[in-house]
Amino acid sequence: MLQSSESEERIRELLHRNLEEVFGEGDDTRRRAAIDELWAQDGVLHVPPGVIVGRQAINKFAGDLRATHPHYVYTPQGKAQVLHDAGRLAWGSGPRGETPEYTGWDVITVRDGQIMALYVFLDEASEEFRRSAGTP
Incomplete structure (x- = not known):
C-alpha cells in the first residue's frame, strides 16, 4: 500500500488559503x-462551466x-477533511455576516505541496442561484 507524501496540515492549509486568497481575493496581483x-x-x-487548465487561466476565471x-x-462551513493526497472543504458565499447566497464543496488533490486539481461542487440551490445571477 502506498502512503501519501502530503501532510494533512498542508492539505488543510491549501483548502483554506485557496478559498480566501484565490477565490476571495479581489486584487489581481495578490491573487496571482x-x-x-x-x-x-x-x-x-x-467548475460547472467547464475545465480550466494552468495558473493564468485559473487566475482569469477567479x-x-x-x-x-x-x-x-x-466562509468555511465545518472542518476540512483529508484523505491521503486529497481534501475537501464545505463553504458558503455571500455578504459578510449574512446567510450565504450559495454553498458548495471544494475537493482538491495535491502533488508536491501544491494543488494539482480542484473540483468545485455547487449545492443544488446554488446551481439555481448561479444561473439566475448569470455567473460563470
Whole structure:
C-alpha cells in the first residue's frame, strides 16, 4: 500500500488559503501571487462551466468570478477533511455576516505541496442561484 507524501496540515492549509486568497481575493496581483504559491503550474480547475487548465487561466476565471460579486466572502462551513493526497472543504458565499447566497464543496488533490486539481461542487440551490445571477 502506498502512503501519501502530503501532510494533512498542508492539505488543510491549501483548502483554506485557496478559498480566501484565490477565490476571495479581489486584487489581481495578490491573487496571482497566491496562485503561483498554492497551485501546480499545470493545475486543473473543474467548475460547472467547464475545465480550466494552468495558473493564468485559473487566475482569469477567479478574477472574473470575483468581479460578479465583489462584496461576497467565502466562509468555511465545518472542518476540512483529508484523505491521503486529497481534501475537501464545505463553504458558503455571500455578504459578510449574512446567510450565504450559495454553498458548495471544494475537493482538491495535491502533488508536491501544491494543488494539482480542484473540483468545485455547487449545492443544488446554488446551481439555481448561479444561473439566475448569470455567473460563470
